[in-house]
Amino acid sequence: MTHKSLPPRGRDADDVLADLKAFAESDPDYRSGRTWSLVYHLDDAHDDFAAAAWRQYSSANGLNPAAFQSLKRMESEIVSIIAGLLHGPEETCGVLTAGGTESCLLAVKTYRDLARKTRRVRRPNMVIPATAHVAWFKAAEYFDVTPRLLPMTRDYATDISRLRRKIDRNTVMVLGSAPEYPHGTIDPIAEMGAIAVEKGIPMHVDACVGGFILPFMEMNGETLPEWDFRVPGVTSISADLHKYGYAAKGASAILYRNLDLLKHQMFVYQDWPGGVFASPALLGTRPGGAYAAAWAVLQKIGVEGYRDLAARTVRAVQALKRGIEQIEGLRILGHPQGPLLSYGSSDPGLNIYAVADQLEARGWAVNRVQNPDGIHAMVTARHEGVTDQYLRDLAEAVEIVRANPDLARKGHAAAYGLMAHVPLRGMVRERVLDTFAQLYRAGGGELTLDEPGEKVPMLERWMARYVAWKARRG
């Protein structure tokens, strides 16, 4: 028997906690601002505070909102605070979820069911930007709603010139992002909302990333296009507490313009032998700790605190934009207006994925985007103090890649290049699925992005040859 076994007798608590501490040693170094995604970290004192709030409610369960009235109170207050920030009308209501993905999934389920019930739609579709967060593609697959994509313009904004034509009687919703994840661009929400009203279709704004920073940027005097409930066509908005709300992980919210919409999100089964059952969201048991931590963090930071965090973030973003534009061969992708950005290469001889490898070799954890290829940065207040170092390292990385163009065919750059550019997307999908699934084989595996070499299977060799051929042709 090779499975891990439980310790036969319970272990000493300090010993177990020491193990946890040791496990984290190989994790991304987010405390010093070296991680440009996944983590929104202020400082250890803030984490301790959120953890203290979490601890008080770690066993509490939001499954039945009538049972833990403390949790229902926190949920209502958080939703109400967000409704105010997003200029929602008096009737604005909503639900706390475990994360942005749950919020996005719920919007699709809600509008599919609304269309089924009120318009007898049987083969639902939704019109979403090509830059919509991947959670929307997941929702499309889970709930069997066909995505109809709005393409990007030449400068990577959402092209809405064909939005009207893409809406038909089976369209259940329209989506805009504020901002979108790949480049940080805010979609033309006002124009999209006007078309949604004209067509009588609900419109969701995905402000998972923007919901807790754009309102404070506006309070600080920045001019942004209207993107929230001020736009009449917007019927719902998602906003993540665990991103720029700086709450502990496991907290997001979805808000609707009125209860008639939210009702379609709810699930009721009256004949279950376990009892009559009603649930407002996707999860069954809902973690009380996450709600308590989110509520506590909102109270502790307050308007002034969030304005200050937004100002620091904007300063970091601006420093990055200026610095990146000064490095020859790099260009910002599109017109990011929020707290994140992506940049790519403007020089065919400069491979941006090889630049990413060089940044990683210097201790920065970065994400890669594709179509076009680029390096992503989700910027937080914590990054204000590290932008100078980052830009110095970036300039050096660009120099090195320029001097060694071969780096494009080595390391991770080769693997990411393959995944982004091989035209047989189905094959890429299968390959990624196989590799990814290995992480979950019995006992757990490791994810490796191998260099294309001798022992790799046919497909990879073929893909490597294809990419080399493309590279030679420029």
Ligand SMILES: *Cc1c(COP(=O)(O)O)cnc(C)c1O
């Ligand atoms: C992060 C994000 C999501 C998904 O949120 P998770 O909390 O990661 O599930 C959805 N939409 C946008 C625009 C995001 O940035």
